[in-house]
Amino acid sequence: MRRLDLRTTLTLFTFMAIFAMATRAVVDTDLYWHLTTGRYIVETRTVPMADPFSSTMLGKPWVVIFWLAQVVLYVVYQAAGLAGLSLLVAALVTLTLIFVWKQLSGPIFLRALIVLLAAAVSGPVWTARPHLITYLLTAVVAYLLFLYKWKQIDRLWVVPLLFIVWVNTHGGYIAGFMLLGAFIVGEGLSNLVHATGSEIVSWRRLRKVLIISVISGAVLLINPHTINAILLPLKTVGLQTLQASIDEWASPNFHQLFQQPFIWMLLLTLVVVGWSGRRLDVTDAITLVVFAYISFLARRNIGLFALICAPILSRHAAAWWEKSRWGQRQLSPGKSIANLLILILVGCAMILKILLPLSPVVQQQADRAALPIGAADWIMQHRPAGMMFNGYNLGGYLLWRLWPDYPVYVDGRTDLYDDAFLREYQAVINTAPGFEGVFDRQNVGFIVIEKSAPLAVWLAQSDRWRLAYEDDRTVIYTKPSGT
Numbered sequence: 408m409r410r411l412d413l414r415t416t417l418t419l420f421t422f423m424a425i426f427a428m429a430t431r432a433v434v435d436t437d438l439y440w441h442l443t444t445g446r447y448i449v450e451t452r453t454v455p456m457a458d459p460f461s462s463t464m465l466g467k468p469w470v471v472i473f474w475l476a477q478v479v480l481y482v483v484y485q486a487a488g489l490a491g492l493s494l495l496v497a498a499l500v501t502l503t504l505i506f507v508w509k510q511l512s513g514p515i516f517l518r519a520l521i522v523l524l525a526a527a528v529s530g531p532v533w534t535a536r537p538h539l540i541t542y543l544l545t546a547v548v549a550y551l552l553f554l555y556k557w558k559q560i561d562r563l564w565v566v567p568l569l570f571i572v573w574v575n576t577h578g579g580y581i582a583g584f585m586l587l588g589a590f591i592v593g594e595g596l597s598n599l600v601h602a603t604g605s606e607i608v609s610w611r612r613l614r615k616v617l618i619i620s621v622i623s624g625a626v627l628l629i630n631p632h633t634i635n636a637i638l639l640p641l642k643t644v645g646l647q648t649l650q651a652s653i654d655e656w657a658s659p660n661f662h663q664l665f666q667q668p669f670i671w672m673l674l675l676t677l678v679v680v681g682w683s684g685r686r687l688d689v690t691d692a693i694t695l696v697v698f699a700y701i702s703f704l705a706r707r708n709i710g711l712f713a714l715i716c717a718p719i720l721s722r723h724a725a726a727w728w729e730k731s732r733w734g735q736r737q738l739s740p741g742k743s744i745a746n747l748l749i750l751i752l753v754g755c756a757m758i759l760k761i762l763l764p765l766s767p768v769v770q771q772q773a774d775r776a777a778l779p780i781g782a783a784d785w786i787m788q789h790r791p792a793g794m795m796f797n798g799y800n801l802g803g804y805l806l807w808r809l810w811p812d813y814p815v816y817v818d819g820r821t822d823l824y825d826d827a828f829l830r831e832y833q834a835v836i837n838t839a840p841g842f843e844g845v846f847d848r849q850n851v852g853f854i855v856i857e858k859s860a861p862l863a864v865w866l867a868q869s870d871r872w873r874l875a876y877e878d879d880r881t882v883i884y885t886k887p888s889g890t
Contacts, residue, residue: 445481541579593690793852
């Protein structure tokens with residue numbers, strides 16, 4: 408039997424902690440339009456090419472780039488419910504950080520601290536949605552490039568296969584091309600300035616990375632929507648309304664504590680690079696700048712930054728550690744029995760942490776606090792007449808509960824709703840002059856919105872609408888007959 412030394416104990420402890428951190432109650436309204444689409448695909452055995460779910464975009468061409476991930480989410484949900492999705496998230500997060508761990512340098516405790524810091528930075532993006540595939544595949548591509556550059560191990564043939572999966576699960580495959588592009592530019596510059604070191608990729612080997620990148624671009628066409636799937640991320644990023652009104656597309660707000668680990672990690676990396684005495688690799692520098700830049704533009708990219716930054720930080724932290732007086736000390740191997748006992752105790756604590764959010768009671772409390780469950784129940788029971796107008800953040804769950812009886816007015820499918828429509832929606836929510844005409848044009852019979860919306864205040868004072876339902880966060884207004 409292999410001895411359970413301190414290195415093994417720390418490694419197991421680190422990933423047990425990460426799995427426990429990532430096991431959470433599943434609360435995300437966008438999850439539900441993904442589940443609805445997955446259900447549609449499973450039941451009809453077709454990927455929709457036009458919108459079947461909304462009253463406002465019905466029949467409009469719709470590029471379902473997430474289809475494969477949506478099927479997986481729905482199948483897991485059908486088999487194991489929200490608890491199954493919670494465990495799926497934890498498994499994907501843990502697997503992602505294992506690929507990061509494989510790229511880290513230095514003694515075991517430094518690697519453990521750095522990967523846990525990366526987990527803290529990326530934690531806000533750990534939700535049951537297809538973007539976790541981008542999170543995982545970014546780490547895998549980074550690992551394959553790490554092997555090619557730092558270990559002279561060639562596994563690049565896997566990269567195009569990853570992009571085939573990527574383009575059928577999430578539009579974040581652009582992150583993969585950012586990695587490849589930064590690698591090509593960085594190694595090209597290193598060769599031009601005649602940088603030395605065994606890790607510098609020669610022109611001949613760099614040519615293969617370029618060829619693999621071209622092939623990866625070509626295989627993106629292997630999806631139900633061909634070229635439209637490739638263009639979709641560019642269209643989404645260009646939506647001005649998206650950037651202005653959706654939190655995850657906004658720049659980080661460092662007044663919120665949960666967003667601060669990003670800036671901690673970035674500043675720590677800069678300090679350690681300065682202290683280490685090790686030359687900053689050109690490719691590392693370019694990659695760090697690119698992913699820090701996109702993270703400052705949109706906080707949804709912070710998780711990707713953590714994956715890319717951790718190996719760079721570890722290389723310089725290891726160099727600094729070796730120069731310090733602590734670096735001369737040997738790590739005590741410890742005793743197998745003591746390590747086993749520690750691991751058992753920690754394992755029991757982690758199991759309790761994992762089981763708590765999987766509890767149906769905890770999940771129900773989280774659902775009630777975040778989702779319009781009561782509003783959906785009221786609609787199904789009372790069957791109000793006319794089309795529904797709903798708040799953007801309520802649309803995903805209402806779609807899951809009410810379709811096909813009630814199509815939604817808007818939901819989280821930002822790629823489907825263009826800037827003009829979303830601006831009009833914002834005008835209605837904020838009661839801009841003339842907004843009432845939208846209700847008449849769309850034959851709106853009832854309105855489901857958050858109590859905090861300006862429209863809710865206006866409706867409370869209107870003679871044309873009657874309050875039919877109210878809870879702590881949601882209200883429903885209906886039109887009295889004859890108005």
